[in-house]
Amino acid sequence: MKTVVLMGNPNVGKSGIFSRLTGTRVITSNYAGTTVDVSRGKMHLPDGPAAVIDAPGTYSLTPTNPAEEVAAEILGEADVVVNVVDSTNLERNLYLTLETLERGVPAAVALNLWDEAGHQGIAIDVAGLERLLGVPVVPTVGLSGQGIRELVGRLGGARPSATIRPMSEEERWATVGRITGEVQTIAHRHHTLADRLSEASIRPISGLFIALAVIAAAFLAVRWIGEGLIAYVFEPLFDLYTPIAMRASDLLGPGILHEILIGHLIDGEIDYVQSMGLLTTGLFVPFAMILPYIVAFYLVLSILEDTGYLPRLATLADTFFHRLGMHGYGIIPVFLGFGCNVPGALATRVLETKKQRFIAATLMSLAIPCMAQIAMIFGVLGPFGLHYVVMVFATLAVVYVAAGLILNRVVPGECPEIFLEIPPYRAPDLRATVMKTWMRVRGFIGEAIPYLFLGILLVNLLYSVGFLDLLAAVFAPVMEAWLGLPAGAAVALLVGFLRKDLAVGMLVPLGMSPEQLVIAVTMLTIYFPCVATFVVLLRELGARGMLAAAGVMVTAALLVGGALRMVLIGF
Amino acid sequence: MEKTLLDLEPGTQGTIARFIGNPGFVRKLRTIGIREGKTLTVVTRHPLGGPMVIEVDGREVTLGRGMAGRVVVDVAA
Numbered sequence: 001m002k003t004v005v006l007m008g009n010p011n012v013g014k015s016g017i018f019s020r021l022t023g024t025r026v027i028t029s030n031y032a033g034t035t036v037d038v039s040r041g042k043m044h045l046p047d048g049p050a051a052v053i054d055a056p057g058t059y060s061l062t063p064t065n066p067a068e069e070v071a072a073e074i075l076g077e078a079d080v081v082v083n084v085v086d087s088t089n090l091e092r093n094l095y096l097t098l099e100t101l102e103r104g105v106p107a108a109v110a111l112n113l114w115d116e117a118g119h120q121g122i123a124i125d126v127a128g129l130e131r132l133l134g135v136p137v138v139p140t141v142g143l144s145g146q147g148i149r150e151l152v153g154r155l156g157g158a159r160p161s162a163t164i165r166p167m168s169e170e171e172r173w174a175t176v177g178r179i180t181g182e183v184q185t186i187a188h189r190h191h192t193l194a195d196r197l198s199e200a201s202i203r204p205i206s207g208l209f210i211a212l213a214v215i216a217a218a219f220l221a222v223r224w225i226g227e228g229l230i231a232y233v234f235e236p237l238f239d240l241y242t243p244i245a246m247r248a249s250d251l252l253g254p255g256i257l258h259e260i261l262i263g264h265l266i267d268g269e270i271d272y273v274q275s276m277g278l279l280t281t282g283l284f285v286p287f288a289m290i291l292p293y294i295v296a297f298y299l300v301l302s303i304l305e306d307t308g309y310l311p312r313l314a315t316l317a318d319t320f321f322h323r324l325g326m327h328g329y330g331i332i333p334v335f336l337g338f339g340c341n342v343p344g345a346l347a348t349r350v351l352e353t354k355k356q357r358f359i360a361a362t363l364m365s366l367a368i369p370c371m372a373q374i375a376m377i378f379g380v381l382g383p384f385g386l387h388y389v390v391m392v393f394a395t396l397a398v399v400y401v402a403a404g405l406i407l408n409r410v411v412p413g414e415c416p417e418i419f420l421e422i423p424p425y426r427a428p429d430l431r432a433t434v435m436k437t438w439m440r441v442r443g444f445i446g447e448a449i450p451y452l453f454l455g456i457l458l459v460n461l462l463y464s465v466g467f468l469d470l471l472a473a474v475f476a477p478v479m480e481a482w483l484g485l486p487a488g489a490a491v492a493l494l495v496g497f498l499r500k501d502l503a504v505g506m507l508v509p510l511g512m513s514p515e516q517l518v519i520a521v522t523m524l525t526i527y528f529p530c531v532a533t534f535v536v537l538l539r540e541l542g543a544r545g546m547l548a549a550a551g552v553m554v555t556a557a558l559l560v561g562g563a564l565r566m567v568l569i570g571f
Numbered sequence: 572m573e574k575t576l577l578d579l580e581p582g583t584q585g586t587i588a589r590f591i592g593n594p595g596f597v598r599k600l601r602t603i604g605i606r607e608g609k610t611l612t613v614v615t616r617h618p619l620g621g622p623m624v625i626e627v628d629g630r631e632v633t634l635g636r637g638m639a640g641r642v643v644v645d646v647a648a
């Protein structure tokens with residue numbers, strides 16, 4: 001079977017075309033570095049089925065970060081290359097096109113974003129370009145699917161270029177200039193409203209105000225949508241479900257099965273947070289407490305990503321992030337990490353050096369709780385008063401900054417400057433927004449629910465054999481003397497390795513004061529990543545890097561926990 | 572008159588003359604669209620050692636000051 005590889009500069013629409021070719025949805029966003037790993041799918045070429053690979057974007061075949069390394073490497077697997085090109089930016093894109101064609105691999109060029117080129121008064125002589133490059137050239141619009149059918153049709157006969165031969169770098173640049181001059185005509189561009197908005201959002205003072213407004217709006221939108229979904233959709237659903245669950249409880253009668261499925265009743269009633277049964281807590285926590293906020297968060301994130309605002313925010317944040325040993329693009333792992341730390345950890349690949357990636361990954365895992373955990377923190381701590389929730393997040397923010405300042409000093413290595421393309425502002429496409437949100441929500445359901453079930457099952461089993469009481473006794477000195485928490489909180493920390501959202505829920509039956517809860521949930525965020533994130537971090541940082549990161553985490557957790565205890569509880 | 576990009580005030584226009592640096596650095600700039608002979612406009616320069624944003628061919632690019640100091644620009648005196 002042939003392998004088709006999608007190659008192109010960052011943010012030109014490769015992943016969009018991949019989805020069109022294969023019917024497999026992958027994440028697309030309006031910033032460079034959305035795709036940091038390969039995605040694989042299948043398609044039908046005129047001469048039979050083929051494997052398709054979506055690569056990260058790269059400006060040249062000489063990589064400058066791990067995401068680009070992946071792209072340069074994957075080219076070796078290609079029987080056919082689809083070189084996706086941004087028609088609004090032909091000249092810059094052609095360098096990679098030439099480099100690719102020089103390899104002598106059969107190829108076709110997709111002139112993507114053809115719709116935008118039209119709007120911007122950019123005309124490209126397609127037939128002329130095809131003649132000069134010596135491979136098929138097809139205008140496409142990844143968003144609508146225009147041109148995809150023709151692209152597929154012409155891939156069957158794709159051959160190595162008949163006109164492009166290996167050349168020196170200087171020759172290549174000269175050729176890029178010559179080809180662009182011959183095939184492209186640009187009508188005079190006027191300063192548009194979008195240009196003005198872009199400049200305002202990138203200048204220091206106006207940009208800061210816009211950033212504060214955007215972040216506040218995003219936060220309020222997540223809360224408002226999340227609370228709305230809970231009040232109007234999920235709680236009414238569970239109100240309908242409760243009689244059924246109670247019925248099941250009666251039918252089962254007391255016994256081990258009741259313990260596992262329904263859990264223990266509190267005052268003869270199901271308590272959805274504390275009962276700890278698979279069919280009670282196991283359903284309620286993920287669906288009625290977490291899912292609404294996951295939906296809300298990913299909807300808002302998707303809009304932020306697709307408008308193209310994030311690279312502007314990265315520019316504004318650069319001065320600050322530089323002090324922490326990263327550069328402005330370090331804000332991407334933070335944003336993605338708030339959804340789930342796993343994509344957050346992967347997104348560190350957009351940073352150039354090991355030092356930057358180590359710091360970005362360590363800080364994220366220290367101080368960025370994922371949405372599932374945040375939802376539980378609000379759910380558990382919110383009823384005591386919002387200021388307790390604020391304490392948690394303020395502490396985490398201080399930890400992020402303090403650890404960054406220190407790590408920047410002590411971690412050896414370089415910290416290159418920001419170098420970043422700002423994409424044009426685009427209005428998010430409604431269908432694309434809904435699809436992307438759904439994709440991520442489905443991912444959450446697929447991964448979170450099994451783990452939550454497993455966690456609850458494990459907790460029940462380990463309690464019944466007495467293991468958890470033993471564990472609590474062993475860690476009692478640290479918990480009680482150092483952190484001022486009940487010994488049972490150690491169990492929550494253990495479960496936190498499996499799923500932190502569940503672990504937060506497990507703090508409820510311990511009957512702690514709100515101050516103790518603040519300490520416990522903060523510790524739970526800092527002390528160690530969950531297993532899913534751990535696996536990715538281990539791969540991204542290597543065993544030694546992970547060991548160092550873990551050292552930072554445990555140390556920070558103990559220091560911060562002790563400090564919080566002194567401030568909030570005293571001795 | 573030749574100046575480095577770093578010395579240009581926001582709003583200034585100029586023509587990119589050459590780069591000071593190794594081939595890898597030059598390639599990095601060129602492949603993102605910052606090439607000799609192009610017209611460049613300085614959009615902003617962030618305070619406290621922050622980055623600069625320039626516009627070339629209708630596209631904005633953010634770059635650090637160290638890099639900006641190695642881009643030589645021809646500006647009308």
Ligand SMILES: Nc1nc2c(ncn2[C@@H]2O[C@H](COP(=O)(O)OP(=O)(O)OP(=O)(O)O)[C@@H](O)[C@H]2O)c(=O)[nH]1
Nearest residue numbers: 011012013014015016028029033034035057141142
């Ligand atoms: N108007 C328009 N927008 C497009 C088109 N193709 C893609 N887009 C948008 O352009 C942005 C980038 O698309 P992606 O598919 O993520 O680009 P990519 O090349 O995979 O990007 P990286 O993975 O970051 O290298 C997204 O916001 C898309 O919705 C197109 O033909 N027309």
Ligand SMILES: [Mg+2]
Nearest residue numbers: 014015034035
């Ligand atoms: Mg992509």
